Amino acid sequence: xxxxxxxxxxxxxxxxxxxxxxxxxxxxxxxxxxxxxxxxxxxxxxxxxxxxxxxxxxxxxxxxxxxxxxxxxxxxxxxxxxxxxxxxxxxxxxxxxxxxxxxxxxxxxxxxxxxxxxxxxxxxxxxxxxxxxxxxxxxxxxxxxxxxxxxxxxxxxxxxxxxxxxxxxxxxxxxxxxxxxxxxxxxxxxxxxxxxxxxxxxxxxxxxxxx
Amino acid sequence: xxxxxxxxxxxxxxxxxxxxxxxxxxxxxxxxxxxxxxxxxxxxxxxxxxxxxxxxxxxxxxxxxxxxxxxxxxxxxxxxxxxxxxxxxxxxxxxxxxxxxxxxxxxxxxxxxxxxxxxxxxxxxxxxxxxxxxxxxxxxxxxxxxxxxxxxxxxxxxxxxxxxxxxxxxxxxxxxxxxxxxxxxxxxxxxxxxxxxxxxxxxxxxxxxxx
DNA sequence: TACACTGGTAAGTAACCAATTACTTACCGG
DNA sequence: CCGGTAAGTAATTGGTTACTTACCAGTGTA
Numbered sequence: 001x002x003x004x005x006x007x008x009x010x011x012x013x014x015x016x017x018x019x020x021x022x023x024x025x026x027x028x029x030x031x032x033x034x035x036x037x038x039x040x041x042x043x044x045x046x047x048x049x050x051x052x053x054x055x056x057x058x059x060x061x062x063x064x065x066x067x068x069x070x071x072x073x074x075x076x077x078x079x080x081x082x083x084x085x086x087x088x089x090x091x092x093x094x095x096x097x098x099x100x101x102x103x104x105x106x107x108x109x110x111x112x113x114x115x116x117x118x119x120x121x122x123x124x125x126x127x128x129x130x131x132x133x134x135x136x137x138x139x140x141x142x143x144x145x146x147x148x149x150x151x152x153x154x155x156x157x158x159x160x161x162x163x164x165x166x167x168x169x170x171x172x173x174x175x176x177x178x179x180x181x182x183x184x185x186x187x188x189x190x191x192x193x194x195x196x197x198x199x200x201x202x203x204x205x206x207x208x209x210x211x
Numbered sequence: 212x213x214x215x216x217x218x219x220x221x222x223x224x225x226x227x228x229x230x231x232x233x234x235x236x237x238x239x240x241x242x243x244x245x246x247x248x249x250x251x252x253x254x255x256x257x258x259x260x261x262x263x264x265x266x267x268x269x270x271x272x273x274x275x276x277x278x279x280x281x282x283x284x285x286x287x288x289x290x291x292x293x294x295x296x297x298x299x300x301x302x303x304x305x306x307x308x309x310x311x312x313x314x315x316x317x318x319x320x321x322x323x324x325x326x327x328x329x330x331x332x333x334x335x336x337x338x339x340x341x342x343x344x345x346x347x348x349x350x351x352x353x354x355x356x357x358x359x360x361x362x363x364x365x366x367x368x369x370x371x372x373x374x375x376x377x378x379x380x381x382x383x384x385x386x387x388x389x390x391x392x393x394x395x396x397x398x399x400x401x402x403x404x405x406x407x408x409x410x411x412x413x414x415x416x417x418x419x420x421x422x
Numbered sequence: 423t424a425c426a427c428t429g430g431t432a433a434g435t436a437a438c439c440a441a442t443t444a445c446t447t448a449c450c451g452g
Numbered sequence: 453c454c455g456g457t458a459a460g461t462a463a464t465t466g467g468t469t470a471c472t473t474a475c476c477a478g479t480g481t482a
Contacts, residue, residue, distance in 0.1 A: 010460060011448060017459080033330045035246045039440060049461050051442075056459085060440065112330060118390055119244045119323060131391050155411070162404030165388055166381050169405075173380010179329055180342050193373030194380075200366070201412030222429060222478080250470060260431050262472080267429090271470065 010048070018056050018066065020046055025067045029109030034116040039063075061126070068117065068126045071110050072133035078103045083140060089148035090203065093141070093167070094195060100171055101191040111175040138164050145202075155204050163202050170194050221259070229267050229277065231257055236278045240320030245327040250274075272337070279328065279337045282321050283344035289314045294351060300359035301414065304352070304378070305406060311382055312402040322386040349375050356413075366415050374413050381405050 012020065024045045028037050039060055043050040057063045082099035086092035104111050117126050141164040148154045174194065178185040223231065235256045239248050250271055254261040268274045293310035297303035315322050328337050352375040359365045385405065389396040 012459080014458075031332045033246065033327075033332070035244065036331075038438085040438090048459095050440085051462080052460055054441065058441095115326060115330060115387075116244075118387065119326060120247075121242050121244070134391060158408060159404035162401055163408055165384055165401055166405050166408055169382075169384010169387065170377050170380045172384050172387055173376055176326070176329065176380065176383055177376055180345060190373055190376055193370035194377050197369060197374055197377055197409075197412040199412075201408040201410075205416050221431090225429075228429080249468085251468090261470090262432075263430055265471065269471095 014056055021053065021056060021063060022067050022070050025063065026071070026107065026109035026113060029113045029116075030107075034064075034113050061124070064117070064126050065129065067113060068129040071113060072129055074107075075100075075103060075110065076133055076136055079137065079140065083144070088153070089144045089151065090153050090199070092144050093148070094199070096141070096144075097167065097171070097195050097198075098191065101174065101188060104171070104175055105187055111172070112179070115172075115175075134168070137168065141167055148202075153204060154202055158202050166198065166201070170198060225267055232264065232267060232274060233278050233281050236274065237282070237318065237320035237324065240324045240327075241318075245275075245324050272335070275328070275337050276340065278324060279340040282324060283340055285318075286311075286314060286321065287344055287347055290348065290351065294355070299364070300355045300362065301364050301410070303355050304359070305410070307352070307355075308378065308382070308406050308409075309402065312385065312399060315382070315386055316398055319389075322383070323390070326383075326386075345379070348379065352378055359413075364415060365413055369413050377409065377412070381409060 021042060024042055025034075025037060028034075028041065028045065039053050040050045042063075043053055053063070057066065078099050079096045082095040083092045086095045114130055117124075117130055120127055142160055145154065145158075145160040145163055149156075149158075149160070154160075171191075174187055174191055177190070178187050232253060235253055236245075236248060239245075239252065239256065250264050251261045253274075254264055264274070268277065289310050290307045293306040294303045297306045325341055328335075328341055331338055353371055356365065356369075356371040356374055360367075360369075360371070365371075382402075385398055385402055388401075389398050
């Protein structure tokens with residue numbers, strides 16, 4: 001059940017090893033709380049000695065920063081790509097939601113890492129990086145909401161800031177629930193049902209029937 | 212800016228001291244991540260020696276369990292009281308939402324403690340206690356949603372499980388955002404705007420105008 | 423008045439952690 | 453094929469953590 005000691009053949013290039021280290025931190029984050037992950041554990045998962053890590057990163061903090069960077073880049077790329085493929089703003093929002101949910105299903109360590117680091121009081125570089133990522137995310141949502149509003153697809157009474165909060169928050173809520181219930185939580189199915197309520201909440205009421 | 216070393220006069224009764232310890236853990240949780248709170252820090256905040264804590268709790272784990280117990284009890288009491296004062300189911304849901312938001316504004320350490328403990332992989336007694344609390348919370352929401360549905364106040368297409376998820380998740384999202392932005396986040400105002408969208412999402416569409 | 427109990431202190435201890443050190447080995451260009 | 457560099461090891465360091473132990477002072481009661 002635990003992550004295997006993947007006794008990797010030693011002697012990798014620096015770039016490859018750094019990528020491996022980032023990978024394994026995210027893999028471990030899916031099981032343990034990121035705050036409990038030690039450098040010894042990372043090294044053991046890679047079949048390395050603990051000291052070897054510091055050939056590639058000057059400190060644990062910089063490892064965490066690299067992980068945050070990876071998380072921010074890949075998550076943003078995922079949702080931006082989803083948004084681009086859609087034609088209408090509301091369809092883009094739906095595509096982002098589903099892409100985001102798919103992303104966290106595929107990379108369960110990612111949201112746990114984000115949650116854990118955002119929870120820290122101090123404004124560490126790691127927290128700032130993640131905060132910046134979420135600010136970008138939010139801006140993209142607000143652009144789409146504004147576009148939908150101008151097309152008359154949005155209800156006039158909607159507070160767009162609140163809608164963006166609710167959008168991101170609802171995904172966080174799904175993740176939180178899967179952390180509670182565990183592996184057997186049907187996140188994808190719950191996600192589409194949640195999305196349906198969300199869309200009803202912001203979209204202009206259709207006078208006709210929805211069928 | 213840090214929590215004062217409240218140099219409490221020593222020699223309190225066991226019950227009083229235990230309550231103080233629980234209080235201070237929650238107070239510290241509002242600033243630091245609960246995972247970083249040490250027994251030495253708790254003792255210092257109370258003006259006690261570190262060893263004195265273990266006169267009242269056999270281990271740190273049992274302190275955490277007592278905190279979880281306090282959190283579960285007070286939060287559930289808050290939302291149940293809010294629900295009782297309302298007459299109609301949808302009004303009760305609204306009252307719960309606002310009461311919950313008020314609770315986390317008043318006790319900022321509470322949601323941070325909950326988040327942090329739920330994130331742990333192992334099914335510790337602490338996690339089980341909090342999970343049980345959230346299960347109760349969810350059941351209350353589902354009862355109200357079902358009652359609203361039978362009164363015809365709910366849209367027929369609504370997945371009630373998803374609605375409950377979205378309800379709790381949206382509060383978690385607000386908390387998460389306040390952890391990012393910091394003290395100056397207007398949570399209460401955002402909360403009512405979010406709630407408006409939520410209600411639009413689940414309530415039966417009024418055929419008349421809303422004004 | 424003796425004495426057990428209770429809440430407290432101060433000084434430990436073993437375990438663990440990130441980071442450093444001294445040294446070794448694989449790889450690669452001239 | 454040789455010399456430098458990058459990637460690795462094993463052992464150790466200083467610091468921190470939860471918890472323990474030995475001792476102490478006040479209080480109430482038999």
